[in-house]
Amino acid sequence: MQPLRTLSAAVALAALFPGLALADLHTESVTYEHDGQTFEGFIAWDPSVDGPRPGVLVVHEWWGHNDYARSRAEQLAAEGYTAFSLDMYGDGRTADHPSEAGEFAGQVRENRDMMLERFGAAHDYLRGHDQTADQPVAAVGYCFGGTVALEAARAGADLAVVASFHGALATEHPASADTLKPEVLVFNGAADPMVPKEQVDAFREEMDNADADWTLVDFGGVLHSFTNPDADSIAERFDMPVGYDERADRDSWQHLLGALERRLK
Structure with missing residues (x-):
């Protein structure tokens, strides 16, 4: 099955930051191993920046490790980070339909130990890369990926910042002062039926x-997947309550960059 088609990295970036030049970025598709399985990631950095630089993990939506996740890694690389978009499903699997995406995501969410181990394998890969070389690391997640990033933070992952964009907030393993290390950012659509008020509270x-x-920003009138420029076409194609919102996308991104600047550089 062909994966869900998303905007190319260049188009997505141009929509957010007209004039941002990415031509000189180093980008590379990589494979890494965990528990006998192969995972397909994507790493990006700006070679004009001297020496190792802080790292940022990008955790994909429930569709899988696709062009959208890679485009976000490129944006972060343009800001001076070593960015690594990881693969939570293995073998680079992506979904073309919500039912398949839900199945893939459910298999990970229902096995928290596996979720944390897969996240940890990507974290170890990035920390050990020459372009990061044990510099501090942050994690950014979208939808399903936001859930993963938050669970890693709750479990005590060594992260400087964790940011969830339109991710689910419910958990069976609440954070504690003894384990939670990073600054936590949550960007939520107040009109998102997938994240009800009870979860937010x-x-x-x-x-x-x-x-x-921690910071939680609730964007009034904004739906699920508000950072993904493809959300409107997904809503039409699958009759889903999702939608792109340019203001929320831009504002949440700028808030993230401010936190990364404070905590990583």
């Missing part, structure tokens, strides 16, 4: 109880 309480350094 419980997350706020969880972060307060964990004495976390």
Whole structure:
């Protein structure tokens, strides 16, 4: 089955930041191994920046490791980071239909140990790369990927910043002050039926109880997948309650960059 087609990295970046030049970035598709399985990632950095630089992991939506995740890695590389978009499903699998995407994502969400181990394998790969060389690392996740990034933070992953964009917030393993290390950013669509108010309220309480350094931005009238320029076509194709919102996309991205600047550089 062919994967869901998304905007090319160049088109997605141009929509956000007209004039941003990425021609000189080094980009590379890579494979890495975990528990006898092969995973297909994508790493990007700006070779004009001297020496190792902080790393950022990008965790994909439930569609799998596709062009959208890679485009976000390129954006982060243009900001001076070594960015690695990882593969949570293995073998670079991607979905073409929500039912298949839900199946792939469910297999990971239902096995938290496997989820954390797969995230950890990508984290280890990035930390060990010559272009990161044990510099601090952050994690950014979209939808399903936001859930993964938050669970890694709750489990004590060594991260400086964790950012979830339109990801689910519910958990069976709440954060504690003893384990939670990063600054936590959550960007949510207030009109997203997939993240009901009860989840948002419980997350706020969880972060307060964990004495976390956290920010939650609720964008009024904004739906799920608001950062993905393909969301409107996905909504039409599959009759899903998702939609792109340029303001929320731009504002959340700028907020992320500010946090990365404070915590990583």
